[in-house]
Amino acid sequence: MKNRFNRLSSKEWLPFQKSWFRYVSDDKLISENVLFFTKAEESHEKIFYYGNDYSSVASICCDNSLNLVSAKDYQSEPLQFALVDMRFDISKMTGVEDYLIVREKIMDISQRIFENLQHKRFLCVMIPNKQINENYFPFSWDIAYQLSTVFSLKDEKIACMSSDSPHVNQPYFAPDLETFYCLYFRKDENSKGKYIPVESGLFSNNQQKKGLVSFSKSLPYWFILKPSPRKKNEILHPAKYPEELVSMFLNVFTRNGDNVLDPMSGTGSTQIAALKSGCNAYGTELSEFFMEIANERCQNLVNPQQKELFLKESISGDFKILNKDARLISKDDFPPVDYVITSPPYWDMLNMKGAENQAKRIEKGLLTSYSELEEDLGNLVNYDDFIDELVQIYFNIIDLMESGSYLTIIVKNIKKKGKNYPFAWDLSARLMERVVLLPEVFWCQDDINLAPYGYGNTFVSNTFHQYCLNFMKP
Ligand SMILES: C[S@@+](CC[C@H](N)C(=O)[O-])C[C@H]1O[C@@H](n2cnc3c(N)ncnc32)[C@H](O)[C@@H]1O
Known part of the structure; x- marks a missing residue:
């Protein structure tokens, strides 16, 4: 029996609920998210996508009878899910000034998503924190604060990269690859719906001296x-x-x-x-x-x-x-x-x-x-x-x-x-x-x-x- 929220069986639903996961590929990550947050296959739901890999997302949507629309072409049709992938933007950043410009763009896009997203539907934002020279910038935490003035912040999953699978029997497994965040927001009765910039304090005193x-x-x-x-x-x-x-x-x-x-x-x-x-x-x-x-x-x-x-x-x-x-x-x-x-x-x-x-x-x-x-x-x-x-x-x-x-x-x-x-x-x-x-x-x-x-x-x-x-x- 299919459930009301998506079309997954309980066996398929469960693994997605783990709050961290070993990142294998973008295709897997995106298709898991798309299939979890939509009713694929039968209802032609509409997905909004911002990111650097439109064609892969389009092919995942096509395989599952979902309609995809990119940030560039988007007018104002009703949406059932939105995916905003900021990883490419962040990878190019050289400091907070760059981030603040992208942040403004994302908040503008998010406001439009909010207006058209169906009630109780989700927005997923993929974003890493980043070390630039001697400073560490928690961009993900900041974007979560800003987006929380529009949507309700519901959850997070941590994508953990590794070239190896975890060795379950070893006492300690610590790979040397990075992580990024998948942040989940919902449009619901608790969402405020209007972007008001938040002074998060996350960039105020991070001028690293040494070490x-x-x-x-x-x-x-x-x-x-x-x-x-x-x-x-x-x-x-x-x-x-x-x-x-x-x-x-x-x-x-x-x-x-x-x-x-x-x-x-x-x-x-x-x-x-x-x-x-x-x-x-x-x-x-x-x-x-x-x-x-x-x-x-x-x-x-x-x-x-x-x-x-x-x-x-x-x-x-x-x-x-x-x-x-x-x-x-x-x-x-x-x-x-x-x-x-x-x-x-x-x-x-x-x-x-x-x-x-x-x-x-x-x-x-x-x-x-x-x-x-x-x-x-x-x-x-x-x-x-x-x-x-x-x-x-x-x-x-x-x-x-x-x-x-x-x-x-x-x-x-x-x-x-x-x-x-x-x-x-x-x-x-x-x-x-x-x-x-x-x-x-x-x-x-x-x-x-x-x-x-x-x-x-x-x-x-x-x-x-x-x-x-x-x-x-x-
Ligand atoms: C998460 S536990 C720490 C467990 C510890 N790391 C361990 O491995 O056993 C938090 C501890 O803080 C203590 N605690 C709570 N309020 C405190 C306070 N005002 N001053 C000192 N300890 C406090 C609690 O009694 C509790 O043992």
Whole structure:
């Protein structure tokens, strides 16, 4: 039985819902999008296309009985889907000035698309972020902000390039090819329909002084991890990240003997990885329960009770994890900080008990939130308050960092009750008042089952990618 939204069976629908994918070819990418967002084969739906490869898109449409119209020839017929491919424009850019000219053109086109797109239909924009000389420009995030004044921002998928297929059995797969974004917007009852330029703050303070080129060469663009299984006390925490992830960034951003800080330590993953890589490990954690687990894990690493079982080289770094609200960290708490890696609560997502992972934890009698404490950022209900408080914490920490040192923050864009909150971009835009943005690295998760959200009605991806945001203190 065919569904109402497109003509795909549930088996064909599901793979498209993965929020990152291995990019194979433009033809595959475009035909998957066209077939997902239209009722191909029987209704002669009309597709708008802006981009550099009209003939390939035309042949895909022709094969599926869809009508294609290019930006150049477009007058004002009703549209069922629009595809705006900005990759070629971006590839030619030499700075923000070029981008702003193209942005104006795209916004003009988008306004016309909006006027003619059928209700509840989608616009897909393909666009990369770009490093130009020593500067990194998040063009995709900016265009998403601008387009959100016209359409409703619904979702994103990350196209991950690689000359190899991921090796599922290896603990770590990090290809050396780039990524780009497929951004999804919908015309619906929440769309404002009128372009109002947004001052996104994403280009304000990105005049890089040093270091970007060398570091960005050593960072992967995206990676898949197969972390070692979590031990009993680590499972108690609802959102722990793997030590292997921290080690990857420590290898790039630290040297032996550096002081590493995580203001929201959880079970101490940062500190364990830091100690193992020859650094000193510091942190705070609001929950006394998790702080104790974190300290105990570090203690066992530095001074193992059953020494004979630990034949590996001994760990000599210093560690200290305080049971403290990260808002109150002061320069007297720790020595000067060389590198910060951390992951905050993802707003109040853990309080959304319906989430699949939450249901499983409830079943097993495990904690589903960090704490009931008022100071816990995961208990803030208002998104803007949450961002404000988090930014204040990071500003305070940035003051403690040495000039020329780095900060990595693991976050996710958030979907809540049908609305998209681009947490990773919002946080970056605010932090760029004080630190320089470096290329983001995607942590792509490949070990979770896809759920058929929205099947037959609309597109809702399964978010299986996290942002590793990187910054440098100038
Ligand atoms: C995403 S978890 C970090 C997990 C950690 N990276 C790990 O691997 O175990 C966020 C942590 O922030 C803590 N937290 C929330 N609000 C805090 C605050 N105001 N000060 C310090 N820690 C806070 C929570 O208790 C939680 O453990």
